[in-house]
Amino acid sequence: METLREVLYYYSENGWYVWDQFFRQFLMSAYGVLFAAIVGIPIGIFIAHHNRLSPWVLSLANIIQTIPSLAMLAVLMLVMGLGPNTVVFSLFLYSLLPIIKNTYTGIRNVDHALLESGKGMGMTKFQVLRMVELPLSLSVIMAGLRTALIITIGVATIGTFIGAGGLGDIILRGTNASNGTAIILAGAIPTALMAIIADFLMGWLEKKLVPGRKKKKAWGTSAEKIV
Amino acid sequence: MLKFDHVSKIYKKGKRAVDDLTFEIEQGEFIVLIGPSGCGKTTTMKMINRLIEPTEGNIYLNGENILDIDPVKLRRKIGYVIQQIGLFPHMTIEQNISLVPRLLKWPEEKRRERAKSLLTLVDMTPDFLDRFPFELSGGQQQRIGVLRALAADQPLILMDEPFGALDPITRDSLQSEFKKLQQKLGKTIVFVTHDMDEALKLADRIAIMKEGRLIQFDTPDEILRNPANTFVEEFIGKERLAQARPHIQTVDQIMNQAPVAVNGDVSLTDAIKIMKNRRVDTLLVIDEERKLEGYIDVENIDINRKKAKVVSEIVQRDIYAVKTGTLVRDTIRKFLNKGIKYVPVVDDEHHLVGIVTRANLVDVVYDSIWGEGNGVENGVHS
Ligand SMILES: Nc1ncnc2c1ncn2[C@@H]1O[C@H](COP(=O)(O)OP(=O)(O)OP(=O)(O)O)[C@@H](O)[C@H]1O
Ligand SMILES: [Mg+2]
Numbered sequence: 187m188e189t190l191r192e193v194l195y196y197y198s199e200n201g202w203y204v205w206d207q208f209f210r211q212f213l214m215s216a217y218g219v220l221f222a223a224i225v226g227i228p229i230g231i232f233i234a235h236h237n238r239l240s241p242w243v244l245s246l247a248n249i250i251q252t253i254p255s256l257a258m259l260a261v262l263m264l265v266m267g268l269g270p271n272t273v274v275f276s277l278f279l280y281s282l283l284p285i286i287k288n289t290y291t292g293i294r295n296v297d298h299a300l301l302e303s304g305k306g307m308g309m310t311k312f313q314v315l316r317m318v319e320l321p322l323s324l325s326v327i328m329a330g331l332r333t334a335l336i337i338t339i340g341v342a343t344i345g346t347f348i349g350a351g352g353l354g355d356i357i358l359r360g361t362n363a364s365n366g367t368a369i370i371l372a373g374a375i376p377t378a379l380m381a382i383i384a385d386f387l388m389g390w391l392e393k394k395l396v397p398g399r400k401k402k403k404a405w406g407t408s409a410e411k412i413v
Numbered sequence: 414m415l416k417f418d419h420v421s422k423i424y425k426k427g428k429r430a431v432d433d434l435t436f437e438i439e440q441g442e443f444i445v446l447i448g449p450s451g452c453g454k455t456t457t458m459k460m461i462n463r464l465i466e467p468t469e470g471n472i473y474l475n476g477e478n479i480l481d482i483d484p485v486k487l488r489r490k491i492g493y494v495i496q497q498i499g500l501f502p503h504m505t506i507e508q509n510i511s512l513v514p515r516l517l518k519w520p521e522e523k524r525r526e527r528a529k530s531l532l533t534l535v536d537m538t539p540d541f542l543d544r545f546p547f548e549l550s551g552g553q554q555q556r557i558g559v560l561r562a563l564a565a566d567q568p569l570i571l572m573d574e575p576f577g578a579l580d581p582i583t584r585d586s587l588q589s590e591f592k593k594l595q596q597k598l599g600k601t602i603v604f605v606t607h608d609m610d611e612a613l614k615l616a617d618r619i620a621i622m623k624e625g626r627l628i629q630f631d632t633p634d635e636i637l638r639n640p641a642n643t644f645v646e647e648f649i650g651k652e653r654l655a656q657a658r659p660h661i662q663t664v665d666q667i668m669n670q671a672p673v674a675v676n677g678d679v680s681l682t683d684a685i686k687i688m689k690n691r692r693v694d695t696l697l698v699i700d701e702e703r704k705l706e707g708y709i710d711v712e713n714i715d716i717n718r719k720k721a722k723v724v725s726e727i728v729q730r731d732i733y734a735v736k737t738g739t740l741v742r743d744t745i746r747k748f749l750n751k752g753i754k755y756v757p758v759v760d761d762e763h764h765l766v767g768i769v770t771r772a773n774l775v776d777v778v779y780d781s782i783w784g785e786g787n788g789v790e791n792g793v794h795s
Contacts, residue, residue: 297497297499299495299496299498300502302464302499303495303501304501305464306459306464306488306493306495307489307512307513307516307561308488308513309485309516310485317501318501321503322502322503396503
């Protein structure tokens with residue numbers, strides 16, 4: 187109880203500061219995922235269409251994923267220096283795997299009969315992509331973005347080590363203080379909250395975007411939770 | 414309308430999936446491609462809309478080589494129903510039906526009108542337009558699949574086993590419905606199936622394929638009547654051939670080959686003895702060369718017993734006979750119309766070769782109902 191009161195006290199004293207860091211961390215994650223989507227979705231589509239390349243690309247993305255986040259930040263820092271850009275770039279790298287993999291899986295899982303149907307009715311390649319492949323794999327792609335966003339929100343916390351700011355700053359400050367439990371919590375709680383809210387919002391967005399979502403069972407891709 | 418000119422498709426490893434196909438299809442014809450699995454039906458069909466390119470030979474659509482037509486434009490001119498229906502699950506029925514019109518950039522209004530009027534063609538109400546495919550029964554989905562191929566009023570439609578996955582009753586009614594529709598709209602149709610009943614029911618002409626080659630390309634009647642070889646016979650199936658027997662058999666196949674006949678110079682006494690022994694009431698009369706002259710029956714022997722001695726004196730010459738090769742179907746009609754009890758069968762020179770009696774016809778009808786094998790013996794003359 188005591189701790190909780192201390193946390194609330196911290197918020198009342200540093201409300202704007204916490205909000206600033208919250209927003210900053212969210213932006214870093216969002217940018218990372220956004221850039222990864224811009225790069226990863228086309229790559230996913232491309233390797234889905236050129237399946238021979240897929241093992242190479244996917245294992246590369248896999249390798250990136252396995253690098254410990256601190257190590258990754260440290261190495262990137264050597265090249266890019268301190269600051270939020272380095273963090274965004276590392277978040278970008280972490281987001282690539284779920285996004286590429288889900289895009290690839292989603293598009294690969296579109297029923298072959300539907301592709302042939304579309305092609306046979308006179309769709310161009312681009313029309314097949316736009317009118318058949320993307321709408322039908324949208325929910326899987328969205329699931330990838332969702333996973334990526336949640337991963338990056340967590341990872342962004344350590345951005346504080348290279349001076350990028352974010353809620354990690356607060357947590358770090360707590361660990362340095364002599365009796366910092368409340369401060370640590372004051373940073374950790376919003377981080378967890380952000381992840382939950384992001385998850386919820388992405389779910390909502392997905393529902394909005396996928397037409398006739400309740401019909402998903404009827405044509406459901408089994409690949410929804412790939413990552 | 415559509416012409417295949419020595420078309421072959423050779424896959425890697427030299428497999429000839431389609432081997433030297435040459436045929437021509439007229440406007441408005443309903444063509445059914447049939448054959449065992451893997452004989453190249455789908456390949457043949459997909460070459461028409463260039464989903465598969467032929468390795469050799471040329472295909473002409475209305476005189477134009479399809480290889481000279483942009484494939485996308487070509488496909489928009491040809492309706493296509495794939496084996497698995499292939500309705501887009503994320504599109505409403507309306508969007509599904511009006512897909513090709515949309516690709517062709519028809520205005521929205523016109524597309525909706527078109528979709529509505531198409532639905533009424535298959536007795537479905539416009540409130541289906543806003544539903545999604547999964548909300549429809551299998552039969553309804555297949556109807557929509559067919560409508561989708563009609564949407565832009567394409568003159569040629571390709572259908573790959575469109576009624577494959579349906580229960581027999583639904584399939585049957587869809588087939589009839591579709592055949593009517595086709596005749597009404599005057600479409601040219603290339604239809605793939607492996608169901609012979611379906612082929613016989615729908616086709617104007619059936620193309621029977623085997624290992625990439627065209628074995629026989631004929632009307633259903635002609636295929637049943639004259640199967641090109643034993644493969645075709647087997648493929649049609651004994652049962653169906655038997656069923657088709659009343660229609661396709663000739664009198665030669667069912668006649669009694671040893672009709673009771675006498676020469677003109679046989680005495681009436683002998684004639685009556687023969688009748689008694691063979692248990693018949695009529696004798697055919699032939700000359701020395703076995704040419705049919707007429708007949709005598711027991712009544713007119715009775716009447717003329719006193720006056721005449723030999724058969725030739727009382728022979729009745731106004732006899733009705735049929736030529737060998739006459740269809741049983743036509744013969745049955747005459748039996749019924751003329752109320753006769755038997756018909757002699759003669760060859761081109763009027764030689765007597767057999768006789769068809771009502772008993773023979775009973776056999777035919779019996780066989781077609783109960784199958785072959787348990788046939789009643791021939792030769793009971795009435
Ligand atoms: N892409 C391919 N590569 C190699 N061989 C193929 C290819 N596609 C089809 N074949 C072969 O060509 C032959 C004809 O195939 P096709 O699909 O036309 O058969 P089908 O008559 O439609 O059979 P089914 O009734 O089973 O659908 C088959 O032996 C098949 O194995
Ligand atoms: Mg096939």
